[in-house]
Amino acid sequence: MEATFKILETSRNIYLKFLEGYTLEQLNKIPEGFSNNLIWNIGHIVVSQQGLIYRLSGLPVNVSDEMTEKYKNGSRPDGKTTQEEVDEIKHLLIVLAQQTKADFEAGKFQHYTEYQTKTGFHLANFKDAMEFSNYHEGIHLGMMMNIRKFL
Template sequence: MEAQFIFQTMMRHRKNLVKILENTPEPALADIPEGFRNNIWWNISHILVVQQLLCYKLSGLPLNIPEDLVGMYSKGTFPGVLPDPAERAEVGRLLVDTVGKLEQDYNDGVFENYTAYKTSAGFVLSSIDEALQFNLYHEGLHLGTVLSLLKIVR
């Protein structure tokens, strides 16, 4: 799969998520309907964190997001208190900015090393290219969850 297509698709997903963040009332962002384990806010923030972990951390590079987000939205975490509007705006900005940074870093060849990682879905990632492909799959799953949650909580 061509990396340029991955970045374009990721950016489109992320811009859709930013619109959802901007246009969804706070109670709806926080609501966890019966049958779900998390909310819209958690899913969106989780997407941001996982991309950074899969691409940067496993490449031995510093993350481009605040460390506290990792602790709150990594795999195995659960929704907490909704952030204030400034934090929501920061996550919205980071959703877009981190895609541009990832693309630039990829094109600049900064991902020289990669620590193999087996995902909870059973995929073994052994390169940045595999991480990019899996990340797109992961983001699509969570975007689908966000869209399902939107139908229920609105």
């Protein structure tokens, strides 16, 4: 699991650079031909990781219901994310990755409800969920690299 957590840490630091390298206006811009923006992708990976890892392990998630609703699968951004919301996402981006590792090391992930993703991946346990979550973050990073060309 060491490599899996290293990938998560690296991924989150890349996302952090997006938050620090773009203005609020740029983070909120939905370029023509796209259905989302930079900040939505980052909020989405934070919320998704919590659902895939914590909720399916039978543990409470560490994000609000409002955040989950705003960034869950199938949601769409309104282009009006505030600086306060960006700051919260920035904080959660790093803290929740660290929390997941600490909770794993503390043995908190004992149970897992098997889950079939919409893309056809079968997640049978915590390890599967972590690896899929990292893969999912990579997909969204690719989307963000495309979006930034149009900012």
